[in-house]
Every structure is written in C-alpha cells, then in structure tokens.
Amino acid sequence: MNKFAYILLGVIMLLLASASCKNNTYAEKRKAEQKLWQEYKSNNNLEISTDSAYCFNRPCPWPENLYFQTYRGAYVRLIEDDTTQIKAQDGHLVIFRFSTYDLYGNLNSENHDNSINREGFYFVYTPGSEDASISIAFTDAVGCIHHGTKFEVIVDSKLGVKTQQEAVVTTRIVVDETTIRNQ
Numbered sequence: 001m002n003k004f005a006y007i008l009l010g011v012i013m014l015l016l017a018s019a020s021c022k023n024n025t026y027a028e029k030r031k032a033e034q035k036l037w038q039e040y041k042s043n044n045n046l047e048i049s050t051d052s053a054y055c056f057n058r059p060c061p062w063p064e065n066l067y068f069q070t071y072r073g074a075y076v077r078l079i080e081d082d083t084t085q086i087k088a089q090d091g092h093l094v095i096f097r098f099s100t101y102d103l104y105g106n107l108n109s110e111n112h113d114n115s116i117n118r119e120g121f122y123f124v125y126t127p128g129s130e131d132a133s134i135s136i137a138f139t140d141a142v143g144c145i146h147h148g149t150k151f152e153v154i155v156d157s158k159l160g161v162k163t164q165q166e167a168v169v170t171t172r173i174v175v176d177e178t179t180i181r182n183q
Contacts, residue, residue: 074137
C-alpha cells in the first residue's frame with residue numbers, strides 16, 4: 001500500500017471512531033432519564049407515597065399530583081376505582097386499553113395504536129412477574145386496582161417492556177379501561 005492509502009485509511013478510522021463516540025452509553029441515558037424524572041416530579045409538584053393506607057383509603061379520583069409508589073418503583077394514581085368489583089388474583093386474565101405518553105405529554109403512537117384496538121393489551125396476572133413482554137409496572141399496578149378501574153402509571157424504563165428498557169425512556173400510561181376476569 002502506498003502512503004496515500006494509509007493516510008486515507010487512518011482518516012476513515014478516525015471518522016468512524018468519532019461517530020461511535022456520539023452514541024450515549026446506557027449509563028448516560030439512565031442519568032438523563034433520572035434527571036428528567038426529577039424535573040418532572042418537581043415541576044408537577046408530585047406527592048409520592050409508599051403508604052398504601054394513606055393512598056387507597058382516599059376517594060377517587062386522587063389529586064392529580066398524588067401517586068402511590070409500588071415496592072418495585074412504579075407510580076400509580078387512581079382516577080376511577082370501584083372497590084366492590086373483582087380484584088385480580090393469580091391466574092386471572094387482565095385486559096387494559098390505554099394510551100402511552102412521554103413525560104413531555106407527547107403521545108407514543110406506536111404503543112397507542114396497539115393498545116386501543118378492540119382486543120386491548122391482555123395478559124395472565126402473576127403477582128411479582130418479571131416477564132419482559134409485560135411491563136413490570138403493569139404487574140405491580142394490577143395489585144392496586146379492581147375490574148373497571150381507570151388509572152395512570154408512571155413507568156421508569158427499567159420497569160417497562162423490552163423496547164422501553166432499550167430506549168431508556170420513562171413513560172406515563174393512562175389506562176382508560178380495565179377488565180379483570182377468570183380464565
């Protein structure tokens with residue numbers, strides 16, 4: 001190879017190396033996600049409680065800034081909940097119809113299209129499940145609700161479905177319809 005070819009190869013390698021440096025690492029994405037979550041909590045004056053008696057003995061709808069934090073870190077706010085209805089137990093079929101937003105309030109059209117269809121998003125409830133095809137936050141939220149409940153859940157990326165975990169994005173999910181039934 002002549003000198004020109006070596007120089008050209010060196011320039012190409014330098015360009016490739018600098019281009020790869022522009023991608024944020026997972027740690028940098030998580031740090032940015034956590035910073036955005038802290039700003040969201042502060043800007044919206046969120047009251048986060050781990051006291052289930054404090055939260056679930058309140059009438060619905062809960063104040064717009066009150067969220068119950070589940071033991072794994074999902075944040076649930078009840079909008080409508082009829083405690084006389086069935087509560088999910090292990091093996092029950094759960095169906096949600098929902099819309100997904102980022103913390104800026106932008107609709108996530110990919111999830112939105114899939115969740116408001118006639119069938120909704122459904123899964124068999126298993127308390128404490130960590131199935132990557134089901135949001136851990138959904139599994140945790142089911143323990144807080146009844147058939148017919150309308151609620152919001154804020155989901156850190158580490159508790160979301162696989163695509164959310166890979167994107168490292170906190171989402172706010174508004175569930176407009178909940179169906180719980182025996183299989």
